[in-house]
Amino acid sequence: MTQDAIAADRSSVATGDVLYSIRDLSVEYGTRAGEVAAVDRVSLDIRKGEILGLVGESGCGKSTLGKAMMRMISPPGRITQGELWFAGEDLMTVSEAQMREIRGARLGMVFQDPMTSLNPLSKIVDHLTETITTHEPSVSEAAARDRAEQLIGRLGLRVERIDDYPHQFSGGMRQRIMIALALALRADLVIADEPTTALDVIVEAQFLDLLRELRAEFDLTIIMITHNIGVVAEVADRVAVMYAGRMAELGSVDEVFLDTKHPYGQGLLRAVPNIELDGSDLYQMEGAPPNLLHTPSGCPFHPRCPHVMPICSEREPAFAEVTPGHRASCWLFQEHDGEGER
Amino acid sequence: MSRIGILLIVLGGLAVLAAIGVGTAWLAVRRRRSRYAWFFLGMLILPLAVLALLPARDPVPVGAGGEVLVEVRGLRKWFPVQKGFIANLLSRGHTDYVKAVDDVSFTIKRGEVLGLAGESGSGKSTVGRLVLRLLDPTEGEVVVDGVDLARLDKENLRVYRHKMQVVFQDPLASLNPRMTVGQAIEHPAQIHLPDTTPEERKRLVFELLDAVGMSPPDFFYSKYPHQVSGGQRQRIVLARALITQPDLIVADEPIASADVSVQALLLELMIKLKDEFDLTYLFITHDLATTKYICDRIGIMYLGKIVEIGPLQEVFENPQHPYTRALLSAVPVPDPRHRRTEPLPTGEIPNPINPPPGCNFHPRCPIAAAGVCDGELPSLRPVPGSEDHLVSCHLRTGDHTHLDPARTGGPSA
Ligand SMILES: Nc1ncnc2c1ncn2[C@@H]1O[C@H](COP(=O)(O)OP(=O)(O)O)[C@@H](O)[C@H]1O
Ligand SMILES: Nc1ncnc2c1ncn2[C@@H]1O[C@H](COP(=O)(O)OP(=O)(O)O)[C@@H](O)[C@H]1O
Ligand code: SF4
Ligand SMILES: [Mg+2]
Ligand SMILES: [Mg+2]
Numbered sequence A: 001m002t003q004d005a006i007a008a009d010r011s012s013v014a015t016g017d018v019l020y021s022i023r024d025l026s027v028e029y030g031t032r033a034g035e036v037a038a039v040d041r042v043s044l045d046i047r048k049g050e051i052l053g054l055v056g057e058s059g060c061g062k063s064t065l066g067k068a069m070m071r072m073i074s075p076p077g078r079i080t081q082g083e084l085w086f087a088g089e090d091l092m093t094v095s096e097a098q099m100r101e102i103r104g105a106r107l108g109m110v111f112q113d114p115m116t117s118l119n120p121l122s123k124i125v126d127h128l129t130e131t132i133t134t135h136e137p138s139v140s141e142a143a144a145r146d147r148a149e150q151l152i153g154r155l156g157l158r159v160e161r162i163d164d165y166p167h168q169f170s171g172g173m174r175q176r177i178m179i180a181l182a183l184a185l186r187a188d189l190v191i192a193d194e195p196t197t198a199l200d201v202i203v204e205a206q207f208l209d210l211l212r213e214l215r216a217e218f219d220l221t222i223i224m225i226t227h228n229i230g231v232v233a234e235v236a237d238r239v240a241v242m243y244a245g246r247m248a249e250l251g252s253v254d255e256v257f258l259d260t261k262h263p264y265g266q267g268l269l270r271a272v273p274n275i276e277l278d279g280s281d282l283y284q285m286e287g288a289p290p291n292l293l294h295t296p297s298g299c300p301f302h303p304r305c306p307h308v309m310p311i312c313s314e315r316e317p318a319f320a321e322v323t324p325g326h327r328a329s330c331w332l333f334q335e336h337d338g339e340g341e342r
Numbered sequence B: 001m002s003r004i005g006i007l008l009i010v011l012g013g014l015a016v017l018a019a020i021g022v023g024t025a026w027l028a029v030r031r032r033r034s035r036y037a038w039f040f041l042g043m044l045i046l047p048l049a050v051l052a053l054l055p056a057r058d059p060v061p062v063g064a065g066g067e068v069l070v071e072v073r074g075l076r077k078w079f080p081v082q083k084g085f086i087a088n089l090l091s092r093g094h095t096d097y098v099k100a101v102d103d104v105s106f107t108i109k110r111g112e113v114l115g116l117a118g119e120s121g122s123g124k125s126t127v128g129r130l131v132l133r134l135l136d137p138t139e140g141e142v143v144v145d146g147v148d149l150a151r152l153d154k155e156n157l158r159v160y161r162h163k164m165q166v167v168f169q170d171p172l173a174s175l176n177p178r179m180t181v182g183q184a185i186e187h188p189a190q191i192h193l194p195d196t197t198p199e200e201r202k203r204l205v206f207e208l209l210d211a212v213g214m215s216p217p218d219f220f221y222s223k224y225p226h227q228v229s230g231g232q233r234q235r236i237v238l239a240r241a242l243i244t245q246p247d248l249i250v251a252d253e254p255i256a257s258a259d260v261s262v263q264a265l266l267l268e269l270m271i272k273l274k275d276e277f278d279l280t281y282l283f284i285t286h287d288l289a290t291t292k293y294i295c296d297r298i299g300i301m302y303l304g305k306i307v308e309i310g311p312l313q314e315v316f317e318n319p320q321h322p323y324t325r326a327l328l329s330a331v332p333v334p335d336p337r338h339r340r341t342e343p344l345p346t347g348e349i350p351n352p353i354n355p356p357p358g359c360n361f362h363p364r365c366p367i368a369a370a371g372v373c374d375g376e377l378p379s380l381r382p383v384p385g386s387e388d389h390l391v392s393c394h395l396r397t398g399d400h401t402h403l404d405p406a407r408t409g410g411p412s413a
Helices: A003-012 A062-069 A096-105 A124-135 A141-154 A159-163 A171-184 A201-218 A229-235 A253-258 A263-271 B003-030 B034-057 B085-090 B124-131 B154-161 B181-192 B198-211 B217-221 B230-242 B260-276 B288-294 B312-317 B322-330
Strands: A018-031 A034-047 A051-055 A077-086 A107-110 A189-193 A221-226 A238-243 A246-252 A320-323 A326-328 B068-080 B097-109 B113-117 B139-144 B164-167 B248-252 B280-285 B297-302 B305-311
Touching (some): A018 A062, A034 A062, A034 A077, A034 A221, A034 A238, A034 A246, A051 A062, A051 A229, A062 A077, A062 A189, A062 A221, A096 A107, A096 A124, A107 A171, A124 A159, A141 A159, A141 A171, A171 A201, A221 A229, A229 A253, A238 A253, A246 A253, A246 A263, A263 B260, B068 B124, B068 B280, B097 B124, B097 B305, B113 B124, B113 B288, B124 B248, B181 B198, B181 B217, B181 B230, B198 B217, B198 B230, B230 B260, B260 B280, B260 B288, B288 B312, B297 B322, B305 B312
Parallel strands (some): A051 A221, A051 A238, A107 A189, A189 A221, B113 B280, B113 B297, B164 B248, B248 B280
Antiparallel strands (some): A018 A034, A018 A077, A246 A326, A320 A326, B068 B097, B068 B139, B297 B305
């Protein structure tokens, strides 16, 4: 896809059907020191065909949210409340066996370190054909191999290399193999958790270009989890900003970057190095992200916020629309009596 | 024992020898045994000769480098590739090498920040470790403050090392978990500043804690590394580096493991410390965007070589090497309106054991000229109209600029 086509492409998914809907989801980790509220009453709709960027600093709950969407939270973590609607079904109510089926076939996940999900003793071709034949028993071995070869070629790897083992590939190639695995089953939704964080910039850019092409070609919906704000600006149609386990802001990439509402997002954008800007200084945001054992009261950003008002430490703002489709959880955009409640 | 002490003892010993020499020679002459006289005169002359040579060997002339603090010339580090027994037999003992650093030269002026950027595996960290002499070079020289580090013996190198400090990416790995913050910062001073009293050192630690923004100092002094945040740990590592009053700090990805908001704070701190303590930095990073905020000059590495080096602004605004251009253009920009201006190179970095012949970059280069780029190695030469902006590319600064598509009106990759 050309760089010019990206803009047009982005606006075409501005309004789409909802593919996945998260309602009031909370996830906690039980630790010796207490309960960590890693995801705290999050609601979010993912639209069919979009690339949704999920950003925030480390520890804000991005990976936990991604795993919860796959129902892959394991002890000491647990989903304490909420609904997960995927294609008309509440995943919280399906059996573990059904969930395994859905996970393999319709929800794909790509991690930062693909070696954790590839079997080092299996050739790439076996990974692919096995995935295909387990979920589609009617497909013959030969047909599965055909499909695997096509995918490998499509992802820019040489087809001969299909008989190599995972360790023989570079990081960038392994990420392509992970995507191939998701595509082998024609997944509807791919959740990619920091897929480019271990990659160098050129390989990262190649991978992001590929993701955009595949989205169009395979009608994919992608959630791109990353702490890298530049990557989100480059690839996402819509952006969700997380802070302290909660949603801080949500909107189109233009709204969130060019008309940022939440003071956290505003600070973050001015604190991130931008190679294109002329010699401005980086913004010095006060403090550090909070420990989620003790999420601050009211608006969790209030201890670091340059616009803090009395109400901010007392009551939590709603995650409400500022303009249609653009949400922020901040008192600056919501009616209040100015004093806060006793 | 201090260097002065050793020098006094040596001088004393030589004086005693000389005295014995003079005395016995005189006795020998008086007893007309000239054969012995010559022998004893030798005893006199030898110490004198040694004395005369001593000043020439003194390897720590402070400030001898003048304006230039670090000069690196023709540096190479080739790591032998470990092979299995059978593979070794098959190759008949022929050894392969990873050419981690392959003919690298640069200078850093006093007070300057030189950035070294490039993708992982390009050799940045190895250069850093060679400059600190944590590694011995296969070839080439590192001259710090006028002194060739290779010429220093162990003792002098140890003494010299306090002028150079290092800050790595992961502060948790560089801090001893059983030492308090105060002990960690003070530790190098016990070795390098033995003449200070414990009280003086404690005061120094407090001052440094304050300088790196860890206040109140007495609150942090007795904390352990795991009790403070990641950003604060890196501040501790910086304070520890400063206690020996170094001239040079090699910072190898110093902010890479911090969060965005914390990265900005650490970067600002490093700039402040540089001015306050008259430091010079070799700033190693894979993140080109951050170099913009701290570096005066920048070198771009690819497969063990510097392909472009010059004043940061010049390199960023007028990048010449096709690899530099691709790298700069691939950096993600936090602005959705931004569009990449250069095509991405295809493929990935080749194996450093068998780098491509000629220009290392030619198999991926959008403007490579067949018969030129795949043959001869281009050397770093100045960009026309600039003294200190150097590029190694046949078509940009070499003898084949007439083949450059940017000149002949073709695509300006
Ligand atoms: N297995 C676990 N046990 C205890 N706490 C955890 C575990 N995994 C994550 N957490 C905590 O949950 C919070 C969110 O973590 P995570 O979802 O990994 O954030 P992110 O992906 O945004 O960096 C953090 O405070 C983290 O310390
Ligand atoms: N001690 C070592 N032994 C063998 N190879 C090494 C060693 N250190 C680094 N290398 C190799 O040298 C090359 C350069 O590495 P490095 O200097 O760490 O690059 P960078 O810091 O740019 O990522 C890489 O190919 C790396 O694998
Ligand atoms: S020398 Fe040739 S191959 Fe190397 S960068 Fe220049 S044009 Fe490309
Ligand atoms: Mg994560
Ligand atoms: Mg390195």
